[in-house]
Amino acid sequence: MSFAKPKIVLALGMAAVSVALSGCNTYQPAPKAFSEATIQPYMLDSGDRLRVTVFDQEGLTNTYTVDQAGYISFPLIGQVPARGRTLQQLSGQIAQKLRQGYIRDPDVTIDIDRYRSVYIMGEVGQPGQYSYVPGMTIQNAIAVAGGFSSRANQANADVTRKINGHVMTGRVGISDPVLAGDTIYVRERLF
Numbered sequence: 652m653s654f655a656k657p658k659i660v661l662a663l664g665m666a667a668v669s670v671a672l673s674g675c676n677t678y679q680p681a682p683k684a685f686s687e688a689t690i691q692p693y694m695l696d697s698g699d700r701l702r703v704t705v706f707d708q709e710g711l712t713n714t715y716t717v718d719q720a721g722y723i724s725f726p727l728i729g730q731v732p733a734r735g736r737t738l739q740q741l742s743g744q745i746a747q748k749l750r751q752g753y754i755r756d757p758d759v760t761i762d763i764d765r766y767r768s769v770y771i772m773g774e775v776g777q778p779g780q781y782s783y784v785p786g787m788t789i790q791n792a793i794a795v796a797g798g799f800s801s802r803a804n805q806a807n808a809d810v811t812r813k814i815n816g817h818v819m820t821g822r823v824g825i826s827d828p829v830l831a832g833d834t835i836y837v838r839e840r841l842f
Contacts, residue, residue, distance in 0.1 A: 679821060679822065680821055680822050680823075681810065681821030681822060681823045681827075682819060682821055684814045684815075684819065685810070685812065685814070685819070685821055685823065685827075686827075688812065688814045688830060689828045689830065692737045692738075692739075693737065693738065693763070693831075694735055694736065694737060695717055695733045695734060695735070695736055695737070695738070695741065696717060696721065696734050696735070696767060696813070696831075696832055697717050697718065697719050697720075697721060697734065697767065698716070698717065698767030698768060698832070699716070699717045699733075699763060699765070699766060699767050699831070700714055700715070700716045700717075700763075700764040700765040701714065701715050701716070701717070701723065701733075701738075701741075701761050701762070701763060701764060702714050702761065702762045702763075702764040703715055703723075703725070703742075703745065703759065703760075703761050704759070704760045704761075704762075705745075705749070705754070705757055705758070705759050706757075706758035706759075706760075707758075708754065708757070710726065711725075711726055711727070711749075714764050717733045717734065720734075721733055721734025721735070722734075723741075725745060725748075727749065727753050728745070728748040728749060728753070731744060731745055731748065732744075735816065738761045738762070738763070741761055742759040742760060742761045743759075745757075745759045745761075746758070746759040765782070766782070766783040766784075766785070766831040767783065767831045767832045768780045768781060768782060768783060768831075768832070769781055769782075769783045769787070769792055769829055769831065769832065769833050769834070769835065770833070770834040770835065771792055771793065771795070771796040771834075771835045771837070772834065772835070772836045772837070773803070773808075773835075773836045773837035773838060773839070774799060774800040774802050774803035774804070774837045774838065774839050775793055775796040775797055775798065775799060775800060775803065775837050776796060776797020776798050776799075776800060777796050777797040778796060779796065781795050781796060783829065783830075783831040783832075783833075786828070787828070787829040788825070788826055788827065788828055788829060789808050789810070789823060789824070789825045789826070789827050789828075789829060789835060790825040790826060791829070792829050792833075792835055793808070793825070793835070793837060799837065800837075802839045802840060803837050803838075803839065803840065804837065804838045804839065804840040804841075805825070805840075806824070806825070807822050807823060807824050807825060808822070808823060808825060808835050808836060808837050808838070809821070809822050809823075809835075809836040809838065810822075810823050810827075810829075810833050810834065810835055810836075811833070811834040811836070812830060812832070812833050812834075813832060
C-alpha cells in the first residue's frame with residue numbers, strides 16, 4: 652500500500668507538469684507563408700506614406716498616406732485603392748485614371764516615403780511602436796526597443812503578420828526578417 656501511494660502522487664505530479672507546459676506552447680512555428688512573404692514585392696497597406704511624382708505636373712506631385720480603409724485621396728481622380736497593391740500596380744492605376752480626360756500621357760512614379768510601423772511588445776526595454784527600416788531583423792527591432800529585458804527568451808519571438816489579407820502568428824528565430832506592419836512579441840523565459 653505504501654508503494655502505490657507514491658506512484659499515484661508521482662503520476663499526478665507528472666500529469667500536472669505536462670498540462671502546465673502544454674499551456675506555454677500556444678503559438679506554433681511560423682507557417683511557410685512567413686518566409687514566402689519576405690521575398691514577395693512590397694504590398695501597400697494602411698499607414699504607408701507615398702511620394703507620388705507626376706512628371707511635369709507640380710500640382711499633383713506630393714506625399715499621400717494610405718488611410719485606414721486602404722485608399723489614397725488623389726487630386727482630380729479622388730479615392731484610389733492602394734491596399735494589397737505593389738508600387739507599380741498603383742502607379743499604373745493612377746496613370747490610367749489621369750488619362751481619362753485629365754492628362755494625355757501621364758508619367759507616374761511612386762516611392763515609399765515612410766513605411767508603416769512595427770510594434771514590439773513583451774520582454775523588451777521599451778515596448779511600443781517603431782519605424783520600419785528595410786532589411787530589419789527581429790534582433791534589430793528588439794535592439795531599437797531597448798534590447799531584451801532580464802527575463803526575456805532570447806532565442807525566438809512570436810510574430811503576427813498580415814499575409815494576403817489573413818492575419819497569422821508564428822514563432823520565428825531572432826535572425827528572421829521583419830516586414831512593415833509586423834507585431835513582435837518577446838516572451839518571458841521559463842527558467
